[in-house]
Amino acid sequence: GQQVMQIPQYQHVQEGEDFTTYCNSSTTLSNIQWYKQRPGGHPVFLIQLVKSGEVKKQKRLTFQFGEAKKNSSLHITATQTTDVGTYFCARSTGTASKLTFGTGTRLQVTL
Amino acid sequence: DGGITQSPKYLFRKEGQNVTLSCEQNLNHDAMYWYRQDPGQGLRLIYYSQIVNDFQKGDIAEGYSVSREKKESFPLTVTSAQKNPTAFYLCASSPDNSPLHFGNGTRLTVT
Numbered sequence: 001g002q003q004v005m006q007i008p009q010y011q012h013v014q015e016g017e018d019f020t021t022y023c024n025s026s027t028t029l030s031n032i033q034w035y036k037q038r039p040g041g042h043p044v045f046l047i048q049l050v051k052s053g054e055v056k057k058q059k060r061l062t063f064q065f066g067e068a069k070k071n072s073s074l075h076i077t078a079t080q081t082t083d084v085g086t087y088f089c090a091r092s093t094g095t096a097s098k099l100t101f102g103t104g105t106r107l108q109v110t111l
Numbered sequence: 112d113g114g115i116t117q118s119p120k121y122l123f124r125k126e127g128q129n130v131t132l133s134c135e136q137n138l139n140h141d142a143m144y145w146y147r148q149d150p151g152q153g154l155r156l157i158y159y160s161q162i163v164n165d166f167q168k169g170d171i172a173e174g175y176s177v178s179r180e181k182k183e184s185f186p187l188t189v190t191s192a193q194k195n196p197t198a199f200y201l202c203a204s205s206p207d208n209s210p211l212h213f214g215n216g217t218r219l220t221v222t
Contacts, residue, residue, distance in 0.1 A: 033210055042201055043154070045210040088153060098169070099211065101146075101154040 004091050004102040012108040019076040021105035023089035030092055032072045033099065034063060038085040046074075079109045114138065117202050117214035124196075124221050132187045132217045134202035141207055143185035147171060148199040148216075157200075160185055161207070189219065196221045 005024045013019055023032065031050045035043040047056055049065035049072060056063045060083075062075045076083055089102040115136045124130045136143065142161045146154040156169030160179040174193025179185055185204075189196045199218050203211040 035211075042213040042216050043211070044213070048210060098156065098159055099144075100156070100170075103153045106151075 004089060004100060006087075006089060006102040006105050008105055009103065010106045010108070012110070013079050015081060015109050015111050016078050019079050019083070019107055021074050021087050021089075021107075023072045023074075023102050025070050025091060028069050029065075029072075030069075032065060033090045034072075034074055035088045035090060035101075036085050037088065037104075041085075043088060076107075079107070081109050081111065083107060084109050115202060115204055115212055115214035117200075117217050119217060120215065122217055122219045124219070126221055127191045128221075129188055129190050130196075130219065130221075132189065132200055132202075132219070134185045134187065134214060135183055136185075136202075136204045136212075136214075137183060138204055138212060139182070140204035140212070141182070142205045143179065144203045144205075144211065145169075145175070145177065145185070145187045146201045146203065148201060154201065157187065189221075 007022050033048045034046040036046055037043045047063050052069050053067045054065040060077045064073045086104045086106045088104045090099040118133045144159040145157040147157055148154050155171050157171055157175050158166055158169050158177040160166035163179055163182050166177050166179050174190055176188045197220050199216050201216045202214045205211045
């Protein structure tokens with residue numbers, strides 16, 4: 001299936017620094033979902049973006065969908081140790097319920 | 112509490128043996144999915160089912176089989192034909208066209 005590339009693969013920040021992960025597709029996306037997986041845990045749904053140029057916020061997390069609907073980003077302001085985990089974007093392919101996940105960005109936060 | 116139950120959490124098998132991973136949900140979701148996750152990598156779709164008695168192959172179905180005889184249950188069999196079965200297996204469910212709810216996963220080790 002169509003791959004969804006995420007960058008960076010890994011980022012290590014000091015607590016309080018900002019963090020951004022990017023999700024890029026070569027084709028137009030109907031929507032994009034974001035999930036967080038804590039170490040040793042399972043992915044948990046964060047948000048879904050549908051509209052071109054859409055921006056949604058959840059406390060310190062800001063999600064953006066590109067104008068061309070080919071890329072998306074997740075920005076965390078002032079990271080905390082509780083933000084540690086791997087962040088995945090996921091796109092619908094063909095059948096709307098079938099998701100293809102990105103490669104993920106692992107975030108490490110230290111004091 | 113409603114949720115998805117995967118059992119067991121850890122599973123060990125000898126090479127050449129088939130093994131079945133359990134996934135049960137009481138969320139009344141129509142769609143169910145099996146994903147595989149290898150260390151440091153994203154999730155890859157094995158099989159999915161949108162309705163009882165129907166299922167489709169995902170991106171990496173070779174060496175796996177599933178059944179969907181009941182809405183609540185979607186067991187995955189890892190057969191001896193699967194060349195690299197050691198992985199973290201995640202089951203998920205969703206109402207139609209909605210984000211996924213994941214179980215806690217089963218970590219399978221084949222030696």
